[in-house]
Amino acid sequence: MSELKEPEPLPEGWLEIESLDIEAQGVARRPDGKVVFVDGALPGERVTVKVNRRKNNWEQATLVALHRESAQRVRPGCPHFGLHEGACGGCKMQHLHPAAQVAIKQRVLEDNLWHLSKVKPDSMLPAIEGPAWGYRWRARFSVRHVRKKETVLVGFHERKSRYVADIRECHVVPQHVSDQLLPLRALIGSMDAIETCPQIELACGDSVTALVLRHLEPLSAGDLAKLRAFAQEHPGVQWWLQPKGPDTVKLLDEGGEELAYALPEFGITMPFRPTDFTQVNPHINRVLVDRALRLLQPQRKERVIDWFCGLGNFTLPLATLAGEVLGIEGSEALVARSRENFARNQQGRATPLATTRFEARNLFEMTPQQLVADGAADRWLVDPPREGAFALAKALADLHQDKSLRAGWHPPRRIVYVSCNPATLARDAGLLVHQAGYTCSLAGVVNMFPHTAHVESIAVFDLQ
Ligand SMILES: C[S@@+](CC[C@H](N)C(=O)[O-])C[C@H]1O[C@@H](n2cnc3c(N)ncnc32)[C@H](O)[C@@H]1O
Numbered sequence: 001m002s003e004l005k006e007p008e009p010l011p012e013g014w015l016e017i018e019s020l021d022i023e024a025q026g027v028a029r030r031p032d033g034k035v036v037f038v039d040g041a042l043p044g045e046r047v048t049v050k051v052n053r054r055k056n057n058w059e060q061a062t063l064v065a066l067h068r069e070s071a072q073r074v075r076p077g078c079p080h081f082g083l084h085e086g087a088c089g090g091c092k093m094q095h096l097h098p099a100a101q102v103a104i105k106q107r108v109l110e111d112n113l114w115h116l117s118k119v120k121p122d123s124m125l126p127a128i129e130g131p132a133w134g135y136r137w138r139a140r141f142s143v144r145h146v147r148k149k150e151t152v153l154v155g156f157h158e159r160k161s162r163y164v165a166d167i168r169e170c171h172v173v174p175q176h177v178s179d180q181l182l183p184l185r186a187l188i189g190s191m192d193a194i195e196t197c198p199q200i201e202l203a204c205g206d207s208v209t210a211l212v213l214r215h216l217e218p219l220s221a222g223d224l225a226k227l228r229a230f231a232q233e234h235p236g237v238q239w240w241l242q243p244k245g246p247d248t249v250k251l252l253d254e255g256g257e258e259l260a261y262a263l264p265e266f267g268i269t270m271p272f273r274p275t276d277f278t279q280v281n282p283h284i285n286r287v288l289v290d291r292a293l294r295l296l297q298p299q300r301k302e303r304v305i306d307w308f309c310g311l312g313n314f315t316l317p318l319a320t321l322a323g324e325v326l327g328i329e330g331s332e333a334l335v336a337r338s339r340e341n342f343a344r345n346q347q348g349r350a351t352p353l354a355t356t357r358f359e360a361r362n363l364f365e366m367t368p369q370q371l372v373a374d375g376a377a378d379r380w381l382v383d384p385p386r387e388g389a390f391a392l393a394k395a396l397a398d399l400h401q402d403k404s405l406r407a408g409w410h411p412p413r414r415i416v417y418v419s420c421n422p423a424t425l426a427r428d429a430g431l432l433v434h435q436a437g438y439t440c441s442l443a444g445v446v447n448m449f450p451h452t453a454h455v456e457s458i459a460v461f462d463l464q
């Protein structure tokens with residue numbers, strides 16, 4: 001029998017990376033047990049590092065030399081990604097193979113569910129994946145006039161800095177937007193308002209590229225003419241101006257094509273304003289809506305509630321399948337948009353959409369009494385912001401524990417929960433599973449934001 005050999009000690013000062021944290025930092029352990037988070041290093045790699053911060057139990061460091069490279073290390077697709085000075089902070093994982101990124105996100109999801117709430121899904125869903133590049137149809141570019149360099153920068157912030165990165169191309173936004181970065185810099189650089197336009201927000205629809213220019217002072221006639229000339233040179237570009245808060249956003253010139261995206265699987269078109277919440281990745285959104293509704297399995301005679309419904313991204317497709325739908329959302333503006341979108345999509349339809357009602361309400365203040373007042377539904381779709389849906393899950397748990405509060409109400413048989421934060425999903429899943437009588441039947445990641453540390457996921461809960 002061969003003897004197990006002791007692993008050879010690492011040369012002095014070297015570290016071996018054991019895992020990756022959710023900020024995409026390699027995690028190593030020093031011989032004395034101290035944890036070191038290493039920017040730029042991948043699991044399995046042997047490295048030397050430069051320590052940036054020292055605490056009692058941990059250190060934060062940057063990779064200096066790579067002595068053994070991971071097989072999953074890949075060449076980053078964007079020249080602005082990296083550890084070099086001035087590198088863009090918009091992406092964190094471009095040095096890791098996309099399949100390995102998804103595997104890490106899946107582990108983050110499972111770890112959160114288990115370690116925070118002792119929830120283990122009966123099965124894991126295959127990840128929902130889309131294109132790794134050109135996926136980001138929404139972005140917020142900062143704009144800075146850098147006098148010393150005699151240039152205007154339009155881009156994301158540098159890694160761990162408040163400076164705007166000097167990016168000339170960006171591979172996560174659509175190619176045509178990347179191609180417009182330098183022309184945008186030249187445009188702002190030529191304007192009277194060179195010092196007073198701090199931001200350009202991007203929102204792409206299927207055929208319109210909306211650019212929302214935040215301007216701190218009124219724009220001169222000359223500047224307005226320059227914006228119009230830019231839009232003429234770049235087909236599809238539509239300027240919106242934002243003099244103050246998001247409510248002040250206004251189209252520069254009425255009458256162009258409408259900013260909208262389609263969900264062709266359901267015969268739905270969603271007009272929106274560039275400041276409305278819409279999912280960042282339209283390819284994934286189409287698959288996500290389709291997958292969520294297949295998992296939810298609404299039936300023709302059933303009532304469904306879409307909690308945190310936004311502008312109706314899931315509600316309208318639900319109205320093509322269910323008997324009755326209720327969409328609830330915190331933003332009055334989005335509820336108004338969802339009502340308009342419903343009416344628009346109802347027109348001229350061969351099979352009418354189901355009866356659907358929308359309501360504006362703060363769902364962080366949900367109570368068991370309010371839940372009963374909203375009426376029983378057979379199925380729920382829940383798609384909350386990062387804070388999660390604690391009050392909703394708690395109200396459901398309270399109604400499970402104290403049946404006297406129910407008054408004819410019954411809990412949904414199935415809940416499909418779409419989450420952009422695995423920690424709050426885990427917390428809410430704990431309530432649903434341990435206190436509200438559900439099992440977690442399925443869970444899986446949705447790779448909505450390749451190369452970043454964001455973990456989007458979907459989970460299915462069934463009443464036991
Ligand atoms: C992740 S988005 C989902 C929107 C929609 N389901 C979609 O797919 O476009 C979360 C939504 O929750 C809404 N929201 C945030 N806080 C809320 C609250 N306290 N009560 C109700 N809705 C809230 C936001 O306005 C946003 O529309």
Ligand code: SF4
Pocket residue numbers: 078079080081088089090091156167169170171172173
């Ligand atoms: S956000 Fe764009 S410019 Fe920045 S690293 Fe990612 S791909 Fe490159």
